[in-house]
Amino acid sequence: MKIVVVGGTGRIGSQVVSLLQDRGHEAVAAAPSTGVDTLTGEGLAEVLKGADVVVDVANSPSFEKEAALDFFTRAMRHLTAAEREAGVRHHVALSIIGVDEVPELGYYLAKVAQEEAVRASGVPFSIVRVGQFFEFVAPVMDLTTQGQEVHLPSTQLRPIAAADVAAVVAETAQGEPVNGLRLKAGPEIHRLDRLAEITLAAKPDGRSVVTDENAGMFAGIPDGVLTGDDTVDTAATRYEDWLKRN
Ligand SMILES: NC(=O)c1ccc[n+]([C@@H]2O[C@H](COP(=O)([O-])OP(=O)(O)OC[C@H]3O[C@@H](n4cnc5c(N)ncnc54)[C@H](OP(=O)(O)O)[C@@H]3O)[C@@H](O)[C@H]2O)c1
Secondary structure (H helix, E strand, O other): OEEEEEOOOOHHHHHHHHHHHHOOOEEEEEOHHHOOEOOOOEOHHHHHOOOOEEEEOOOOOOOOHHHHHHHHHHHHHHHHHHHHHHOOOEEEEEEEOOHHHOOOOHHHHHHHHHHHHHHHOOOOEEEEEEOOEHHHHHHHHHHOEEOOEEEEOOOEEOOEOHHHHHHHHHHHHHOOOOOOEEEEEOOOOEEHHHHHHHHHHHOOOOOEEEEOOOOOOOOOOOOOOOOOOOOOEEOOOOHHHHHHHO
16 A cells, blocks of 8 residues: 655654555655645645555644644645545544543644544544653653752653554554544553653652642643543553663
C-alpha cells in the first residue's frame, strides 16, 4: 500500500515510516522539510497521488491555545480536502486519552478540533488515542522546576513509550478504518509527582520533587481522565525499564 505519513519526520512519524517500510509498504514522509505543508496545502496533491492511507502525526510548533487551534484547523481543512480529491480510503489520526474531558487545556481543545475535523471529513478514519509519551516526562519536569525543586501535582497519568505509540499507529494504518476510537496506553498508572521521583532516582541531577497540586498543565485534572478505563489496550514497555535504556 502507499501510506503517506504527515509529520513523518517527527518523533512518532519517523518510527511509523520505518515500521511500515519494514512491512513492505510504500511509506512516504510528508512534512515541511520534505516539501509538504498542510498549513498552506503545498505539495499535498502531489504526495497523495495514489495514496491508500494517510497517517497524520504532525504537531503544532506551538502548544499555546490559539496557535494550536489555528494549526490543527487549517491543516485539517487542507488535508481532508486533498484526501477526498485523491480518494484516500483510510485516515489515521493520533490523539490523547481523555482529550475531550479537559476543556481548560488549550492544546487539548485544539486536538478535539482536529478529531472533529477527522470525523466530519467523509474519509473513513481511525483515531488512535494514547497516553502521554514517556519522552514527555522530562520536559514536563523542566517546565515546573523552581531552583532545585520540581513542582508537580499527583495527577494520574498512564504514560506510554513513543515506540509503542508508533507500533499501534503503524498497525492501525495497515488495518481497516474503525470509524471511531482505538485506545492504547502504558502498562502502569503513575502519579505525575511519583513519575518525576522515579525519573530522578534513575538519573539524579540534584533536584527533588515537591508535590504541588497547583503546578503545571496537569494540575487539578481528576483521576481517571487521562488514564482512561478498562477499554484501554495495554502496551508492553514499563517506564522504569525504558528509563534504563534512555
Ligand atoms: N506528547 C504527548 O505526550 C502526546 C500524547 C498523545 C498524542 N500526542 C500527539 O502525537 C503527535 C505527534 O507528536 P510528535 O511528538 O511525534 O511530534 P514532533 O516530533 O514535534 O513532530 C512534528 C511533525 O509535524 C511536522 N509538521 C509541523 N508542521 C507541519 C506542517 N505545517 N505540515 C506538515 N507537517 C508539519 C514536523 O515536520 P518538520 O520535521 O518538517 O518540522 C514533524 O514531522 C501530535 O499530534 C501530538 O498531539 C502527543
